[in-house]
Amino acid sequence: MKFLAARRRSPIVASALLVGALAVVGGGYAALGSVQPAEAALAVGSQTQVEKGEQLYLEGCSSCHGLKGEGTASGPTLVGVGAASVSFQVSTGRMPLAAPGAQAPAKAENPYSEDDIAAMAAFVATLGPGPAIPTAEQLDYASADEAYGGELFRINCAQCHQAAGQGGALTQGKYAPSLMDATPQVIYEAMLTGPQNMPVFSDAQLPTEDKQAITAYIMGLQEASSMGGLNLGRFGPVTEGVFLATAIFAALIAAAVWIGIKSR
Amino acid sequence: MTTTSPVEKAGGATATYVDERVGSNKFLSRNLGKVFPDHWSFMLGEIALYSFIVVLLTGVFLTLWFKPSMAEVVYDGSYVPLKGVMMSEAYDSALNISFDVRGGLLLRQMHHWSALIFIAAMAVHMFRVFFTGAFRKPREFNWLIGVGLTTFGLLAGFSGYSLPDDLLSGTGLQIARGIVQAVPVVGTWAAFLLFDGEFPGTEFISRLYGVHILLIPGLILALVTIHLMLVWTQKHTQFPGPGRTNDNVVGYPLLPVYMAKAGGFFFIVFGIIALVGGLVTINPIWIFGPYMPDQVSAGSQPDWYIGFLDGALRVMPNWETIIPGVGWTISWNIFIPALVVPGIIFTVLGLYPFIEAWVTGDKREHNLLDRPRNAPTRTAFGMMAITFYVLLWVGGANDIIAVAFDLSINSIIWFLRFALIIVPPIVFVVTRRTCLSLQRRDREKLLHGYESGRILRLPHGEFIEVHQPLSEKDLAVITAKHDYVPLPAPDKADADGVRNKKYRAQMLRHRLSEFFYGVNVPKPSAAEIEAGQHHAAHDAELEAPLHEYEDDDQIRTFHGGVLHHPGMPETNAEQLEQEHRS
Numbered sequence A: 001m002k003f004l005a006a007r008r009r010s011p012i013v014a015s016a017l018l019v020g021a022l023a024v025v026g027g028g029y030a031a032l033g034s035v036q037p038a039e040a041a042l043a044v045g046s047q048t049q050v051e052k053g054e055q056l057y058l059e060g061c062s063s064c065h066g067l068k069g070e071g072t073a074s075g076p077t078l079v080g081v082g083a084a085s086v087s088f089q090v091s092t093g094r095m096p097l098a099a100p101g102a103q104a105p106a107k108a109e110n111p112y113s114e115d116d117i118a119a120m121a122a123f124v125a126t127l128g129p130g131p132a133i134p135t136a137e138q139l140d141y142a143s144a145d146e147a148y149g150g151e152l153f154r155i156n157c158a159q160c161h162q163a164a165g166q167g168g169a170l171t172q173g174k175y176a177p178s179l180m181d182a183t184p185q186v187i188y189e190a191m192l193t194g195p196q197n198m199p200v201f202s203d204a205q206l207p208t209e210d211k212q213a214i215t216a217y218i219m220g221l222q223e224a225s226s227m228g229g230l231n232l233g234r235f236g237p238v239t240e241g242v243f244l245a246t247a248i249f250a251a252l253i254a255a256a257v258w259i260g261i262k263s264r
Numbered sequence B: 001m002t003t004t005s006p007v008e009k010a011g012g013a014t015a016t017y018v019d020e021r022v023g024s025n026k027f028l029s030r031n032l033g034k035v036f037p038d039h040w041s042f043m044l045g046e047i048a049l050y051s052f053i054v055v056l057l058t059g060v061f062l063t064l065w066f067k068p069s070m071a072e073v074v075y076d077g078s079y080v081p082l083k084g085v086m087m088s089e090a091y092d093s094a095l096n097i098s099f100d101v102r103g104g105l106l107l108r109q110m111h112h113w114s115a116l117i118f119i120a121a122m123a124v125h126m127f128r129v130f131f132t133g134a135f136r137k138p139r140e141f142n143w144l145i146g147v148g149l150t151t152f153g154l155l156a157g158f159s160g161y162s163l164p165d166d167l168l169s170g171t172g173l174q175i176a177r178g179i180v181q182a183v184p185v186v187g188t189w190a191a192f193l194l195f196d197g198e199f200p201g202t203e204f205i206s207r208l209y210g211v212h213i214l215l216i217p218g219l220i221l222a223l224v225t226i227h228l229m230l231v232w233t234q235k236h237t238q239f240p241g242p243g244r245t246n247d248n249v250v251g252y253p254l255l256p257v258y259m260a261k262a263g264g265f266f267f268i269v270f271g272i273i274a275l276v277g278g279l280v281t282i283n284p285i286w287i288f289g290p291y292m293p294d295q296v297s298a299g300s301q302p303d304w305y306i307g308f309l310d311g312a313l314r315v316m317p318n319w320e321t322i323i324p325g326v327g328w329t330i331s332w333n334i335f336i337p338a339l340v341v342p343g344i345i346f347t348v349l350g351l352y353p354f355i356e357a358w359v360t361g362d363k364r365e366h367n368l369l370d371r372p373r374n375a376p377t378r379t380a381f382g383m384m385a386i387t388f389y390v391l392l393w394v395g396g397a398n399d400i401i402a403v404a405f406d407l408s409i410n411s412i413i414w415f416l417r418f419a420l421i422i423v424p425p426i427v428f429v430v431t432r433r434t435c436l437s438l439q440r441r442d443r444e445k446l447l448h449g450y451e452s453g454r455i456l457r458l459p460h461g462e463f464i465e466v467h468q469p470l471s472e473k474d475l476a477v478i479t480a481k482h483d484y485v486p487l488p489a490p491d492k493a494d495a496d497g498v499r500n501k502k503y504r505a506q507m508l509r510h511r512l513s514e515f516f517y518g519v520n521v522p523k524p525s526a527a528e529i530e531a532g533q534h535h536a537a538h539d540a541e542l543e544a545p546l547h548e549y550e551d552d553d554q555i556r557t558f559h560g561g562v563l564h565h566p567g568m569p570e571t572n573a574e575q576l577e578q579e580h581r582s
C-alpha cells in the first residue's frame, strides 16, 4: 500500500499528511482528556475522616509520596490523582509499594481496612481535584448490556488485557494484569484513574453506562462456564499447542508403542 | 477342515463371483501376504493418515452449516454475550455450529484438534524418516512428496484458522496480507488481487473457502495416495536385526496381523481425537469476538505450526530500506523472517537427500535404516535445525511467556536474537559428540561384551567386573553399522599433466564428505569381535560357581557377590563377632 501511495504522491506529501492527521487526532484526544479533572467532583470527606487519613498517610505513604503528597524520588505526586486512585491502588494491594520494580504488583492482602482506605482517599482528595470513588449506583451493572460491553471491551481493553481478559505483556517487563479477580469497583476505578500504562477512560470517552456494560462483560467472562470443556487457561493457541505436544502426543505415542509390543 | 460352514460357502462363492469378473484373487494373494516390518516409530505416519481421515470426515460435517460469506448480519443465536452484535455471516454460522447445531461444537473441536494432530504427526514422522536415513536412495521422491505434504498441511491449517472470521482469524489474515505485500515488486498488486481490493474486503473468505475445502485437501489426498503407493512398491525399510538384510523384509503379513494392528490403531487415534474434542476447548471463537479491522487482542497467536513464522517476525529487528529516487520501501523486517527464512528452511528440507548423497558420494540403495548415532553428522544437523525451529517457536509465544514467567518481553527478544545464532551450533557439537560416545560404547560392547555391573572377587583376591556376551539381537544390531569412508581428495592434474577443471568443486565435496564421515568410530574387525565375545563368555564361566549356589540362602546373589563357602561370615558385623568368639 505504502508503495502505491508513494507512486501517486511524493513521500514528503505523504508524511506531511500523516503528521497532520496525527496532530488532529492527538489534539482532539488531548482536548477530550483534559475535560476530566474539571468534571471530577472534589469529594472531600468529613474532617475527622480526613485527619485519620492524614495520619495513616504520614505513617505508611509519605516516605515515598512526600509529606504533602508532592512526590519524592521514590514515588510520584498524589496531588490531583483523586480518591478513586487511592482506593484502587490500596485495595488491590499495589500500595504501599513493597519493593521497586517494573510495576507495582497487585497483592491478595493489603494491611488496611475499608475505613482506613476511605480515610486515606478522603485525605488525598483534599490535595487536589481528581476522580472520586464510584458510587454504588455507578457500580450497579445489573441492567447493563453485556454484548455491547463486549464490543467496547474488544475496542478499548483487549489489546492489552487479551480478548478473554487473561492479561498480556507490555514492554520492559510491564504487563496488563488478568481481570479474572477484578471486582466491579476495581474495574470502574481502573478505568477512571488509568493506573500505570493504562489510559484514563474519562466519562467523556466512556460514559457511566458504557463502563457498566464493560463491567457486565468482564463479570460474564469471570463467571462463564467453559463451553468446550477444559479451557486451558484461555490463552489461545499457545497453550493448545503445549497440550498437543504433551498430553495428546504422549497418548498417541504410548498407543503406538503398545501396539508395537503387542505383536510379539 | 472337512466340513464347510454355510458362511464359508457364501464367502467362497462371493470371492469366486468377484474374481471371475475383476480377477481379484491373483491381486489379493499377491498383496495380502505382503510383509511389513514392525516398529512403533513406523506408526507415526499412520497417525498422520488417520488424523487426516478424521479431518476430512469432521470437515464434511462442518460444510453443511458453515456459510463462507462476509455479508453483515446481526447475531441472534443462543450465546448471550454476543447477542445483537454485528458480524459476518461466516462468524455467525461458526457460532451457530458451536451453540445451536447438535454435536456441532464437538465436531468443530474434533476438526481443529485433528488438524493440529495431523500436522504434528507429519512433523514427527518426518523426524523419524530423517534421523533413520529412510530418505536415502531409493526413497528420495517420497521424501519430496512428504515435504510437499507438510507445506500443504500448513496451508490447509492456516486457511482453516482464517475461515471463522473471528478476531484471531482476521489478525492472522492481516499479517498474511502484510507478508504478501512484502514480496518485492509484485507484493502490493498480489495482495490486492488476493483480497479483491483493500483489507479485509468482502471476497476473501469465500475465496479461501474453496481453497480450504477443495483444492488443498484434493492435493493432499492425491499426494498421500502416491506416497503410500511408493511405500508399497518400494517396500518399507527396517531397522537392523537378526536375519534382516538390505535385500529382505522381516515382519508380519498384511493380512491378518498388520491389518488388525492398523485397524485397531485407527480406532485408537479416532478415539483419542474424539475424547480430546469433547473434553478440551480449542479455538473458543465466541470469546475472541468477531473480527473488526480496528481491533486486536493481546496474545494473538497462530496455531502451533505457524508459530515459527510468527516468532521469526517478532524476533527480527525493525529494518527497512527506502530506495532513493523511486521511494519504494523494502521491508526487510517482514521480507527476511516471513519469506527468506521459511524459503531456506523448506528448500534445505526438500533438497536434503540430494545434498547428502552428493556430499557422501553414496549411490547404494538403502533398505536397512541407520541408527541415528551411526550417522553423527546428519543427526547433529537435524538436532540443530530442530533447535532453531523451537527457538523461533519460543519467539512466537514471547508475550505469553513474559506474562507466565514474569519476564520482560524485550529481554526475551534480545535473548532469542543471540540464541538463534549461538545455540544451534552448540547443539550440533554436543549431539555429534554424544553420537560418537554412543558409537564408542557400541565398540566396547563388541570388544568386551556387556558390563554386567557385577563385581567378582576371584579366589586369589583379584576383583573383576563380569562381562557378558551380547545377545544375538544386539550383536546383529550393532554389527550392522557400515563404516563409510570420505571421498578421496582430487588431484590437481591427472597423470598426463592435464589440469583438472573440476578441481575446486571436487575439493569442496571432499572437504564436506570428510566433515560428514570423518569423525566415525570404526567398527572392530570380525576377528576382534569374535575374540571379545569369547572373552566375555569366559568371565561368565568364572562366575558360574556363584550361580551354582544361587538357591542356597547363605550366598548373596546380588551385586558384589564373593565366592563364598558355607559357614563364612556374611557381613562385617558377623565377621567381627566370629573373630571375637574365637
Ligand code: HEM
Binding pocket: B041, B042, B043, B044, B045, B046, B048, B049, B050, B052, B122, B123, B125, B126, B129, B134, B135, B139, B142, B143, B144, B145, B146, B147, B149, B150, B220, B224, B227, B231, B235, B236, B237, B238
Ligand atoms: C499426509 C501426511 C503423511 C502421511 C499420511 C504419511 C503416511 C505414511 C505412511 C503410512 C508411511 C509408512 C509407515 C511409516 O513409515 O510411518 C509413510 C512412509 C514414509 N513417509 Fe510419510 N506420510 C506423510 C507425510 C510425510 C512427510 C511430511 C515426509 C517427509 C518429508 C514423509 C516421508 C516418508 C518417507 C520417506 C517414507 C518411507 C519411510 C520408510 O520406508 O521407512 N511422509 N508415510
